Amino acid sequence: MNKASKHDASKPLRNAVRPPESYEPWETHNRIPLPVIWIALALGIWGTAMLFEDQTSYGVAQSEREAGEMLAHGAAESGEAVFLANCSTCHQPNGVGVRLAVPPLDGSEFAKAGPEVVAQIMLRGIDGPIRVKGFTYDGHMPSFATALSDAEIAQVAAYVSTRFGGQEAALSPANVGTLRESVSGRDSWQGGAELASLVAGLPPQPAMSERTESAINPAVSDLIFAGSGNVWACASCHGGLGQGVENTPRLAGLSEGYLAGQLRDFRDGARYNEHMVFVASALSDAEIDGLARYYAGLRVASTAGPSLGGDLARGEEIALRGDWGQGIPACFSCHGPSGFGVAPDFPALAAQQPAYVASQLAAWAGGHRNNSPLGLMDQISAAMSERDRRSVADYLATLPAVPAVGPDAIAQLEGSDDGR
DSSP states (O other): OOGGGOOOTTSOOTTOOOOOTTOOOOOOOOOOOHHHHHHHHHHHHHHHHHHHHHHHHHHHHHHHHHHHHTHHHHHHHHHHHHHHHHTHHHHOTTSOOBTTTBOOOTTOHHHHTOHHHHHHHHHHOEEEEEEETTEEEEEEEOOOTTTSOHHHHHHHHHHHHHHTTOOOOOOOHHHHHHHHHHHTTOOOBOHHHHHTTTSTTOOOOOOOOOOSSOOOOHHHHHHHHTOBTTBOOTHHHHOTTSOOBTTBOOOTTOOHHHHHHHHHHHHHTSSOOHHHHHHHTTOOHHHHHHHHHHHHHOOOOOOOOOOSOOOHHHHHHHHHTOBGGGTBOOTHHHHOGGGOOBTTTBOOOTTOOHHHHHHHHHHHHTTSOOOSGGGHHHHHHHHSOHHHHHHHHHHHHTSOOOOOOOHHHHHHHHTOSOOO
C-alpha cells in the first residue's frame, strides 16, 4: 500500500466537506428480484388455499358431529308439526288425551316402547278396547298408512317416543317402509289384547269383543229395523248402525241426552223436519229414551268423508281456533276436544255427514232452526260464509268417529281423580 494513502482515522481529514445540519442519510432502493416476488406470491396463494381447506374441513366435521348428536332430536322436532296437524285433535297437543274417550300418550306404555311400536300402530290403527295407564278405552284410531308418507310417520313416531315416552331414538323412512310392507293388507290392531304381542310387559289388556250394536229391547228393535204402524223404520234412513248418509245425520255415538232432546223437540214442534216430525209424533217418552240409549251406545266406524269441496285447512282453523275477526268461536270450545261432544246440549261433530252439517248451519243462519242453547248457533252460523260452512263440514267429516263410553269406564272414573 502506498504510504501516501495511509491515514490515521483519529485525525480529521484536511479539506473534508461537512454535510449541512439538515442532511438526512438515505439509501437507494433497488428493485426486488422477480424470483423473490414469485416465491412470495406462491407462498400467499398456498397459505390462502390451506386456510380455506381447513375452514371447509372444520365445517364438514362440525356438520357431521352435529348430525350425529341431533339424530334422535332432529327427527322428533321435525315430527312435531306433523303430530299437531294429524294427531293432536284427539290426543291433544300435550298428549293427555280425552277423558274416557282417547287414551293419553304422555307417559303411556306404548310411547315408552319406542318409535317402531308407535309407527306400527300408526300404520294399522286400533279397533278395540285398550288399557293405558290403568284405564280402559274403547275407541277407534284410524290407520295413517294412506294419509302420511314413510318420512312423516318416522318423524311422528320419533316425536311421540321422545316427547311422551322419554325415548331418545330415531326412526328412518326406510325402516318405516319395511314396516309398511310387513303390515300390508292387515286389519287394525284388535285392541290391547293383540298389541300385547307387540309390546312386552304390558299390563293385562281387555279382551276384544265383537260389538256392532248395543243391547236393545224387542220393542225398540222393531222401531229401528221394522217400523211401527205407519211410521217407517229408523234404519231405512239412518242405516242399521246409525252411520247416516249424505243429508241424513249420523246418530251412532251421539249422547243419549242430546238424542232424546232432539226427538222431543221434533215431536213438540221446537224443531222442524217434515220426515222427523212425522216419526217423532208417534213416539212415547219410553220409546224416545230407548232409541236414544241404543244409538248412544253404538260404536261403529265413520262412513263420512269430505264431499262439499271445502277448504280443509280453513275448516280446521275454525274448528280448533275459530275466527274472532268474523265473530266465530272455535267449534271445539263448546263441542269438546276432537269434536266428541259435551252432553247433553252440544252434540258430537266428529265423523258427521258433511252435507247434513252444512245444511244445519244454513238452517240456523236462515232462521229455519232455532233450538240451539241460548241461540248460540243462530249467531255463529250467520257469521259464517257459505264457503266456511262447507269447509268446516268437510273437515269434521275427516275426524275419527266418537267412541262409545261404557258403564264400566264411567264407574272406574268415578272411583278416581284422574280419568286419563
